[in-house]
Amino acid sequence: MSRAQFITLEGSEGVGKTTNLEYIKQLLGNKSIEYIVTREPGGTELGEQLRDLLLGHKHTGMADETELLMMFAARSEHLDKVIKPALEKGQWVLSDRFTDATYAYQGGGRGIEMQRIKILEDYVQGDCRPDLTLLLDAPVEVGSERAGKRSAPDRFEKEQSDFFNKVRSAYLQRASDQPDRIKVIDASLELEAVKRQIDQIMQDYFKQLGIQ
Numbered sequence: 001m002s003r004a005q006f007i008t009l010e011g012s013e014g015v016g017k018t019t020n021l022e023y024i025k026q027l028l029g030n031k032s033i034e035y036i037v038t039r040e041p042g043g044t045e046l047g048e049q050l051r052d053l054l055l056g057h058k059h060t061g062m063a064d065e066t067e068l069l070m071m072f073a074a075r076s077e078h079l080d081k082v083i084k085p086a087l088e089k090g091q092w093v094l095s096d097r098f099t100d101a102t103y104a105y106q107g108g109g110r111g112i113e114m115q116r117i118k119i120l121e122d123y124v125q126g127d128c129r130p131d132l133t134l135l136l137d138a139p140v141e142v143g144s145e146r147a148g149k150r151s152a153p154d155r156f157e158k159e160q161s162d163f164f165n166k167v168r169s170a171y172l173q174r175a176s177d178q179p180d181r182i183k184v185i186d187a188s189l190e191l192e193a194v195k196r197q198i199d200q201i202m203q204d205y206f207k208q209l210g211i212q
Contacts, residue, residue: 002209004087006128008098011136012167014143015187016194017096020136023195024094027202031211035092036082040074040101044081047074064110071102072120079128098130100174100182108170109163132205134198135175136187140164143187 009017009024021037028035041051050070053059075098086093099121107114140161175182185197206212 002211004090004092005131005209006083006087006093006095008095008100008130008133009136010097010100010104010133010171010182011187012104012138012140012143012164012171014145015136015138016191017136019191020134020187020194020198021094021096023198024134024202027199028092028094031206033092033211034090035094036086037094037096038078038082039096040078040098041071042074043078043083043095044074046077050074064106064112067110068102068106068112068117068120071106072124075099075102076124079125084128095130098133099125100130100133100135100171103174104167104170108166108168108173111166130181132201133182134201135171135182135184136194137168137172137184138186138188140168 007024009021011017025035025037040047041054042048050073054067054070083093083095102121103114103117106112107117144161144164172184175184183201185194185201187194
């Protein structure tokens, strides 16, 4: 059996991450793979408190660099307390967002230099990177319409479409730069069509790992 895998699910607001995360869990379960599910920002007690600060409206005017450093502070704790211990125990890790989101939101959306993010990524993560990333992609207007039907918008969801177009562009650029790891899924389609794309990617991935 291959080593435990670290899989992340990425995408902007309203692309269906929560729904499709459930489907990926089902696919892992079908293969009798032991796994944990986590999320960013969050995943630990401290991380969830930082998430509340980052997504809430109490600190709407926080500096972009503060936001970036808080993301990596939460990630450092997440890696130490959850991700690395699970992988070491042989459990797969399925995370709703990870560092690609930082490149997309703080890099693309906020305009922080990508090189600065990379310095923090290398410092905080060492050589720990996702093995596979599923990027759910849809036009911004499609995601915004879906997200608007869910709940009151958080601090990021209140951003304008220009911000989210930059986020989407940054995500797609990363997928273009790392096609072996980041697989783009057309999330603008009906749910069953999205699931078919995910299923194809995951079955190919299992095959590549020698998992029957």
